[in-house]
Amino acid sequence: MRTGIVALALGLLALRFLPELPPVWFWLLLPVVALMLLPFRTYPLAFLLFGFSWACGFAQTALDDRLPAKLDGETRWVEGRITGLPQNSETVVRFELADARSRHAAVPSLMRLAWYGGPPVNSGERWRLAVKMKRPVGLLNPHAFDYDGWLLAQGIGATGSVKDGQRLAPARWAWRDGIRQRLLNVDAQGRAGALAALVLGDGAGLSREDWQILQDTGTVHLLVISGQHIGLLAGTVYLLIALLARYGVWPGRIPWLPWACGLAFAAALGYGLLAGFDVPVRRACVMIGLVLLWRLRFRHLGAWWPLSLALGGVLLLNPLASLQPGFWLSFTAVAVLIFTFGGRLGPWRWWQTWTRAQWLIAIGLCPVLLLLGLPISVSGPLVNLLAVPWISLVVLPPALLGTLLLPVPVVGEGLLWLAGGLIDLMFKGLGLVANQLPAWVPVAVPLWIGVLGGLGAFLLLMPRGVPMRALGWPLLLLLVFPPRDEVPEGRADVWQFDVGQGLAILVRTRHHALLYDAGPRVGDFDLGERVVLPALRKLGVKQLDVMLLSHADADHAGGARSVANGLPVGRVLSGDPQGLPGELLAEGCESGRQWTWDGVTFRLWQWSAASESNQKSCVLQIEANGERLLLTGDIDRHAERALLDSPLAVSTDWLAAPHHGSRSSSSMALLSALQPKAVLISRGHGNSFGHPHPTVLARYRKRGLRIYDSAEHGAIRLQLGSYEAPQTMRQQRRFWRDSPTVDHGGNK
Missing domain, CATH: 2.40.50.140 (Nucleic acid-binding proteins)
Structure with a gap:
C-alpha cells in the first residue's frame, strides 16, 4: 500500500515537468490501462497511471477555464x-x-x-x-x-x-474577513497587520520593509502560517487533556484519549480553515490526523507513512500545487527532519536537537531554494533558534486566545495588544540582523550543478561515520562557487528583460557590464527592485561599469535608484541627467563618444536639437564581430531623421523598437537606412498606450523583419557577434504558458 501511495504521488508530480499536456484521449485511456493491470498485482504502476491521468485532467480543466x-x-x-x-x-x-x-x-x-x-x-x-x-x-x-x-x-x-x-x-x-477587520482595528502597538498574518495567513498588512526583513532573516514561515503553528496548537490541546486525565480532573466516565485526539484534530482543522487552508496547512492537517488516528489505535506510526499520505492527499486535492514554491519547501523541510532524526542510534540532548534541526533544514533546503530561484538567508539558522520559540510559545498563544475572546470586552483586545508588542519587539531584533546580514541571492546554476549540490546536501544529512560523507561539502560548495559562464572575447551577451511597459537591457562583455535603462516605477511598484536587480544578481553581475538611462521618464529610469542601491555602479550616463533624482549623479550623453570593451565597440548619439524628454533619448550602438545592435530609447520620427545624418546610420542587424513601437516612431526612412533584420519590442501585455501600433507592425512586416516582443516571448537573450537567432524565455515550454510566436515578416 505504501508503495502504491508513493507511485500515485509520483504520477501526480509528473505534471509539473510536462512541456505540454498529452492529448485528451491519451490520459483518458490511462485509467482503463491501470484497471487492466490490477489483476496482475502491478499496483505501483496502476497507481502511477491513475495519478498521472488525474493530474492531466485537472490541469486541462483549469486551462479550459482561462479567458479566451x-x-x-x-x-x-x-x-x-x-x-x-x-x-x-x-x-x-x-x-x-x-x-x-x-x-x-x-x-x-x-x-x-x-x-x-x-x-x-x-x-x-x-x-x-x-x-x-x-x-x-x-x-x-x-x-x-x-x-x-x-x-x-x-x-x-x-x-x-x-x-x-x-x-x-x-x-x-464572510467570517474570515470579519475577523480580519476586527484584528486590523485593534490597538496592537502598530502590528495589527502582522497579527492578521499570524492568525489568518493574510500578509497584505505587512509592509515591504517587513517582508524584506523576514526574507533576509529566513523567518517568512513564522508569519505565513506553516505546519509548525498547526502542530503546536494540536499538540497543546492533546497535552492539556492528557494532563487533566493524569491528575484526575478529567471526568472518569468519559474516555480521555478519543476526546484528546478528536479535539486536537478539530483545533488543527479549525486553525487551518482560519488560515485559508494553503498547501503547508493541508500537509500538516493530514499528517496530524494520521498520527492521532494511529495513537487512538495504540499503534506505532512511522514518520514516512503520514508524509507520503499527506503528499498524495495534497496533490489529489490540487495536482497544480506542485507549481508553487511553497509546496516544495514545505514537504522538503519535513522530509529533512524525518530523515535526519529518524533511526538515530542514541538520543540527542534537547539543545542539540534544536540547534541541529535548524542547521540541517538550512542545508537540506539550500539546493531547493537555489533551483527555485529564491534568496537564501545567511542568518536564518541562528535567528530561527530564538524566533521560532518566540513566535510559537510566546506570541501565538495570546494572539489566538485574544482573537477567540474578541467578543469579551477588554480581555481579547488586551491580549492582542500584548501579542502585537511582542511581535514588534521581534521585528526590531530581526531588523538589526537584516541590516548586517541581508539575504544572499545566489547566481543561477545549471540543473546538473543543482543535482550535484542536492547530492552534497544529502550526504551531509547522513549520520556521522557514513562513507564518503565528507564529499558533501565540496559538492554543496558548487552551489556557492559555480563555474562561470564566460562571454567569449569579441562577443556581447545581451538580455532584454521583461519589465512590462518599460525598458531594461543588460549588455555583458567578457569583463564588463552595462545596463541600458532600469525598468519602470509606478507608485510603489518598482520593477527595478523586483525584476531588474534580482535578474542581474542571478546572472552573476556583481557590478555595473555603466548604467545608461536613455532619458528621465519613469518607464525607463524609474528603477534606476533601486539598481544603484543594490549594486556598485561605476558611471551613470543619461540623455536627460537634469530630470533624474540628484543622488544618481548622472553625466550627460555625449554624441560621438566611443569606447571598446573586450573587443566590443560602443558608440553614443543624441539629437542636439531635442526639445522634450523622449527626443533627448541617448542612443547606443553596440558592435560585436561586425554584428550591430541599436538601442534607441523613446526617440520619435524627428529625432530619427536627425539620426540618419550621424555615423550610426549604417546597416544594423538588430533594432530595439523606438518608443516601444509607438505610431510616432519607426519611420520608413529609418528602417530603409538601417535595414535591420530583426526588431526587439519591450512593452506591457495589453498596455493602455496600444504599443506596438498596428501601423508600425505592418511597416516591420512589409520589410520582412523578425519581430521579438517581450509581451509574447518574455525576456529575450541575444548573443551579439554570433549571428544566431535569440533565445526567448517562452521557448522553455511549460504547459501552463501560451506558446511563443515569432513574426517572420508577416508569417506568424
Whole structure:
C-alpha cells in the first residue's frame, strides 16, 4: 500500500515537468490501462497511471477555464461574489471574484481584479462590475518567480481592472474577513497587520520593509502560517487533556484519549480553515490526523507513512500545487527532519536537537531554494533558534486566545495588544540582523550543478561515520562557487528583460557590464527592485561599469535608484541627467563618444536639437564581430531623421523598437537606412498606450523583419557577434504558458 501511495504521488508530480499536456484521449485511456493491470498485482504502476491521468485532467480543466484569447483586452459586465480576503488601500482595491458570469460571453469562474480608486469591498458581497479582462500572463524573466504557473495553481483564469461597478448583495458567511477587520482595528502597538498574518495567513498588512526583513532573516514561515503553528496548537490541546486525565480532573466516565485526539484534530482543522487552508496547512492537517488516528489505535506510526499520505492527499486535492514554491519547501523541510532524526542510534540532548534541526533544514533546503530561484538567508539558522520559540510559545498563544475572546470586552483586545508588542519587539531584533546580514541571492546554476549540490546536501544529512560523507561539502560548495559562464572575447551577451511597459537591457562583455535603462516605477511598484536587480544578481553581475538611462521618464529610469542601491555602479550616463533624482549623479550623453570593451565597440548619439524628454533619448550602438545592435530609447520620427545624418546610420542587424513601437516612431526612412533584420519590442501585455501600433507592425512586416516582443516571448537573450537567432524565455515550454510566436515578416 505504501508503495502504491508513493507511485500515485509520483504520477501526480509528473505534471509539473510536462512541456505540454498529452492529448485528451491519451490520459483518458490511462485509467482503463491501470484497471487492466490490477489483476496482475502491478499496483505501483496502476497507481502511477491513475495519478498521472488525474493530474492531466485537472490541469486541462483549469486551462479550459482561462479567458479566451478573443476576449483578451475587452471590457465586459461581469457578476460574481467577492472571495478570499480583499486588499483595500487608498489607491487600489485588489480582490478575487468567484462564480463570475457574463450575459454575452463565457468568462472564467475565478478572476483576480484591481480597482484603482474604487470603494472598499468585503468578502462575500456580490457585485456587478465592468471589467477590462486580460489573459493570466505575467512577466517572464530568467530564474524569476513564475506568475503564470502561480495563477493557474490558484485556479485564476483571468486578471483585469475594474472600470465601474455596483454592489448587488451584502456579505454572507464572510467570517474570515470579519475577523480580519476586527484584528486590523485593534490597538496592537502598530502590528495589527502582522497579527492578521499570524492568525489568518493574510500578509497584505505587512509592509515591504517587513517582508524584506523576514526574507533576509529566513523567518517568512513564522508569519505565513506553516505546519509548525498547526502542530503546536494540536499538540497543546492533546497535552492539556492528557494532563487533566493524569491528575484526575478529567471526568472518569468519559474516555480521555478519543476526546484528546478528536479535539486536537478539530483545533488543527479549525486553525487551518482560519488560515485559508494553503498547501503547508493541508500537509500538516493530514499528517496530524494520521498520527492521532494511529495513537487512538495504540499503534506505532512511522514518520514516512503520514508524509507520503499527506503528499498524495495534497496533490489529489490540487495536482497544480506542485507549481508553487511553497509546496516544495514545505514537504522538503519535513522530509529533512524525518530523515535526519529518524533511526538515530542514541538520543540527542534537547539543545542539540534544536540547534541541529535548524542547521540541517538550512542545508537540506539550500539546493531547493537555489533551483527555485529564491534568496537564501545567511542568518536564518541562528535567528530561527530564538524566533521560532518566540513566535510559537510566546506570541501565538495570546494572539489566538485574544482573537477567540474578541467578543469579551477588554480581555481579547488586551491580549492582542500584548501579542502585537511582542511581535514588534521581534521585528526590531530581526531588523538589526537584516541590516548586517541581508539575504544572499545566489547566481543561477545549471540543473546538473543543482543535482550535484542536492547530492552534497544529502550526504551531509547522513549520520556521522557514513562513507564518503565528507564529499558533501565540496559538492554543496558548487552551489556557492559555480563555474562561470564566460562571454567569449569579441562577443556581447545581451538580455532584454521583461519589465512590462518599460525598458531594461543588460549588455555583458567578457569583463564588463552595462545596463541600458532600469525598468519602470509606478507608485510603489518598482520593477527595478523586483525584476531588474534580482535578474542581474542571478546572472552573476556583481557590478555595473555603466548604467545608461536613455532619458528621465519613469518607464525607463524609474528603477534606476533601486539598481544603484543594490549594486556598485561605476558611471551613470543619461540623455536627460537634469530630470533624474540628484543622488544618481548622472553625466550627460555625449554624441560621438566611443569606447571598446573586450573587443566590443560602443558608440553614443543624441539629437542636439531635442526639445522634450523622449527626443533627448541617448542612443547606443553596440558592435560585436561586425554584428550591430541599436538601442534607441523613446526617440520619435524627428529625432530619427536627425539620426540618419550621424555615423550610426549604417546597416544594423538588430533594432530595439523606438518608443516601444509607438505610431510616432519607426519611420520608413529609418528602417530603409538601417535595414535591420530583426526588431526587439519591450512593452506591457495589453498596455493602455496600444504599443506596438498596428501601423508600425505592418511597416516591420512589409520589410520582412523578425519581430521579438517581450509581451509574447518574455525576456529575450541575444548573443551579439554570433549571428544566431535569440533565445526567448517562452521557448522553455511549460504547459501552463501560451506558446511563443515569432513574426517572420508577416508569417506568424
